[in-house]
Amino acid sequence: MKIAVLVARILLGLIFFVFGLNFFFHFIPQPPPPGGPAGAFEGGLFGTGYFFQYMKVVEIVSGLFLLINRYTALFTVILFPISLNIFLFHTLLMPSGIPMGLAVLILNLFLGYAYRAYYTGMFTAKPTI
Numbered sequence: 001m002k003i004a005v006l007v008a009r010i011l012l013g014l015i016f017f018v019f020g021l022n023f024f025f026h027f028i029p030q031p032p033p034p035g036g037p038a039g040a041f042e043g044g045l046f047g048t049g050y051f052f053q054y055m056k057v058v059e060i061v062s063g064l065f066l067l068i069n070r071y072t073a074l075f076t077v078i079l080f081p082i083s084l085n086i087f088l089f090h091t092l093l094m095p096s097g098i099p100m101g102l103a104v105l106i107l108n109l110f111l112g113y114a115y116r117a118y119y120t121g122m123f124t125a126k127p128t129i
Contacts, residue, residue, distance in 0.1 A: 017063030
């Protein structure tokens with residue numbers, strides 16, 4: 001189990017770190033922007049002027065912390081909404097990317113399961129101080 005967690009953590013960290021950096025430095029060639037609903041969705045997010053930049057900084061920081069194995073349980077939770085959105089975007093709007101979206105979601109869910117002991121406090125129905 002330790003080796004599987006290590007591999008999943010490094011893979012997920014590399015995915016988010018590399019693709020986050022690629023947004024700013026363009027070292028991986030990008031395909032042309034999609035058309036139809038996928039293009040409209042991306043256009044709306046880019047049109048805000050801040051959302052993609054914010055999300056990519058979160059991805060870079062989270063990926064780095066996964067790679068150096070610090071606050072891994074926290075950054076697994078932070079990355080979950082992004083992973084879920086990647087999966088749903090590719091499932092519903094751009095099916096050609098389903099394998100990558102599925103891989104990111106599975107890696108994130110696996111890490112969430114592996115670090116489940118650290119989340120018990122989050123699921124307390126009525127916390128006491």
